[in-house]
Amino acid sequence: MTSMNLLNEISIRYPEAVSFAAGRPAEQFFELDAVHRHLDRYLDHLRTERGLTEEAARRQVLQYGRTKGIIHELIATHLATDEGIEVPAESIVVTVGCQEAMFLVLRALRRGPEDLVLAVSPTYVGLTGAALLADLPVRAVADGPDGVDLADLRRQLAAARAEGLRPRALYLVPDVANPSGASLPLELRRELLALASEEDFLLLEDNPYCVFAGEERLPSLKALDTDRRVVHLGSFAKTALPGARVGYVVADQLVADGQGGTGLFADLLGMIKSMTTVNTSPIAQAVIGGALLEHGHSLRAANTEVAALYRRNLALVLEGLARRFPPGCGVTWNEPRGGFFLVLTVPCVVDDALLERSASEYGVIWTPMSHFYPGTGGEHQLRLSVSQVDPATVDRGLDGLAALLAAQS
């Protein structure tokens, strides 16, 4: 989170610099009218398709409401439509963005001091923050070239257990990850699921860029999950509206309900949510519900234009890099299937001081990859984000980057 503050602060101090730092979605398609339209659409749905009286519809959107949310059924249909994920709506908890979902899950998994969570490293800073808040230690698992290094995962599991610790779950972003841009190949997904069953831990699958993961989308871990090993975390911030702050978690695992029986993990998360935020604003949920209804529950359909924009941006940056850094020059990068991010590996040390110099002298902002490692790592890497790239300034930005790197050698 300190990382985000530093980047915000540098962006404010150098407003003229070209930024490849923002993880925020593009704003070109933001519409204020859509908020009104989606709200009305959702209310129509309550009246006509759900048969609520005017009074009941009004109460659903304006009064205190169900802790686990009111658009869980729409989300279940969306997941079936776009992701091939078939889960009961009751296993979904609607949350205040994916951040709350991560906190609820990690807080639930921390039962004692022996619990810990593993995270594919580099790791999204929101996960690290939620774990800190939940007092749950995080241990890094190497990502390797394919997104997760299974041999290292096995080593970390064994090492933790040898210390008397209990690795409860592995957090990862299997599709066009933040920050690495990596996507797990299909076979590796299956192996990971098998390992999770064999070694008895959960997979926390974070899926914020789902519909931007390339033309030929691989099935999510949850879509492949036959053993309820996957807790699936979702967000509408990138696919609908960040300003709604609506995310969700799919938690169809069976857990002890504290009264001698078993219940859905989602219900336990709901109990923790009642102590955190009580319920997610039903007005905000209605806005997202209306967006889902407008597009037949498909965020893929809703995001055709913006997905094309991100693809164009990614292609522009990749082409720009190829023109400036020929093979053998010591600068390399990955070529993600889609998403918001790619990673540059460079000969010099990449730290906050270099970022400061980059912004002030070379007019370009990016994110040091070291920000995304719980321990050490990424010292020669930087993250470029393409989500808010302006084609008119991308060349100026990459020229600045090339000049900065040339000056370090």
Next chain:
Amino acid sequence: MTSMNLLNEISIRYPEAVSFAAGRPAEQFFELDAVHRHLDRYLDHLRTERGLTEEAARRQVLQYGRTKGIIHELIATHLATDEGIEVPAESIVVTVGCQEAMFLVLRALRRGPEDLVLAVSPTYVGLTGAALLADLPVRAVADGPDGVDLADLRRQLAAARAEGLRPRALYLVPDVANPSGASLPLELRRELLALASEEDFLLLEDNPYCVFAGEERLPSLKALDTDRRVVHLGSFAKTALPGARVGYVVADQLVADGQGGTGLFADLLGMIKSMTTVNTSPIAQAVIGGALLEHGHSLRAANTEVAALYRRNLALVLEGLARRFPPGCGVTWNEPRGGFFLVLTVPCVVDDALLERSASEYGVIWTPMSHFYPGTGGEHQLRLSVSQVDPATVDRGLDGLAALLAAQS
């Protein structure tokens, strides 16, 4: 929170029973159109009074935003207008309801295993839940006839310190408390503030019913606070719209900023919020912001009609009790200045079994006061809520209650 679940469940099983259990605000004045109108009003404010471009206004409401919120200045003006509280807007954190505010504060106060929070008992269940989530032990302080028993508070402080523990704060609702309905007299407020300075602890003042605290409102603790001893917790759930899920905390204390300097407690809470929910939905904040603007920042002005409704309901219930339970009959109750709640003291033991019988055989629902005590307490008391009382059924409900109590003697 189990208490709320039990009450919800009983309400569902006995829909015909007259309920004095709901802590929810009245719904008579809920307006769907108001959501649209407030949203538009807030956007107008951004464009005209704040001078934002159309693009910047759109970004403020639809994009990710400031962690501490976007309507902090409107809230500061509201607090000055309605409450005589003068605080810098920077000391306000806008939260996902008051529940998140309580969690952020308690999580910040819990630095080690020696920390604890005191709470005037009976205590709002949301506080107990937030403390459980934050791993911060709660110890009860007796309320006494005036809302807080200072002698018991001194005893609890001394006892905790003798055990090597660190009482960080005292939580209380000084005006028409939930659940007791009690209000602290002015002189006691001053004594409490002096004690907080003398004994070096914070006062967590929860103020959800502020504008319903009677015609002659006493100054809040924060309005009397000259030593930054009071952390003031607020909610718009009862005074504007529960469905927005917007609350806030005023935290103008100076604390170590972790980098050798000092900063506002509000900034520390903002950092914790960035790990909990990132930011409160700016769409939901805009709805509340518009409501504040529509009524010249005054929730007192906005709530004239509904405040009259609550006063009428309270009077109806008090009159109904007086008719049914003459002096000396063994049933007594308090007469709150306003608010949602009053407490009945009865000869029999009041527990969940009695509530179940009351709902099934006598057609009336209420809340056992024992739900609001962290330890033991309230075994002969029940809470009646008047916020959703229907004048047409209040007599039937009180008849049921009288018959239930008669059958126990």
